Amino acid sequence: MMETVRRKFMKRIHDRYEAAMKWESNIPPNVNKMLQKAQQKGRYFDPLQCGHWQFEVLDGNRQFVVQLDNHTCDCGIWVVSGVPCKHALACISKKREPIEGYVHHYLKNNTYLKTYSHLIYPIPDENLWSDVKCDTVFPPIKRMIAGRPKTQREEEQLNNQE
Template sequence: MLEEIRVKMMKRVGQMRKFCDSWIHDFSPMALKVLTDHTARSMKCSIEWNSDTGYEILEGQFRHVVDLPRQTCSCRAWMLKGIPCPHAIAAFHHKKLNPMDYISQWYSRDTYMKIYSHFIQPVLNLKIWPPSTNPTVIPPKVRNMHVPGRPKITGGRKQMNL
């Protein structure tokens, strides 16, 4: 089983590096799709601005507060995902900022390539390995499990009456 996992991981690292080479942008396609969906939702939001850095974004019946310098939104999606939420994107458009500049570095090509930079090396067939001189490991003896609770008193001890 471990051999199958090793081979599968060896192949996966190579496949994921090839996948990263196919990206047309510096961010993962999944992050760009989420950003595109959020951008479409941001077009339906109403913006109230305090002429500084605070924004109130109204989406349907919900009101969210966006703080651009701290990169926070009261919906918390931006902080959890690392991708600007629709409310932050609405504020970016109001300030004429590019939302792509605010995607977390965890979605970048460089980070992705660092993750998959360690290759698993091929190994000779197990049958070619020299026999081990170490003693074989024997599994422990199977013990019967007792009923949960206080263990029973065994041996020559008398039971105390309370």
């Protein structure tokens, strides 16, 4: 069973590394889809710039404060996912800055490639292991703890004494 699991992980790591090498952008495709959906939802917002990095976005009857320098929004989606929410994307679009700079570095291509760059090395067949000596492995010797051994009492006896 462990051999099957090891082989499955070997294949999965290699496949993910090869797929990441083919990505054209610095952001993975699934994160790009999330950004496009959020950008579609937030394209009708008109953010009000309060400072160089602070915005106020009106979404229906609620207002959200977006701080681009801290990568935060009052809705909390940006902090949890690492991907800018629809409110933040409206602000980024208003400033006309690239979105890639506001995506968490854990979600970028370089980090993904580092994650899957380590290999699980193949292991030759057990019959080819010439240097391995197979001695019998025994369980560890049970040692007696110093002092009188504790007696185990049943709960009924304890309840009757009270």
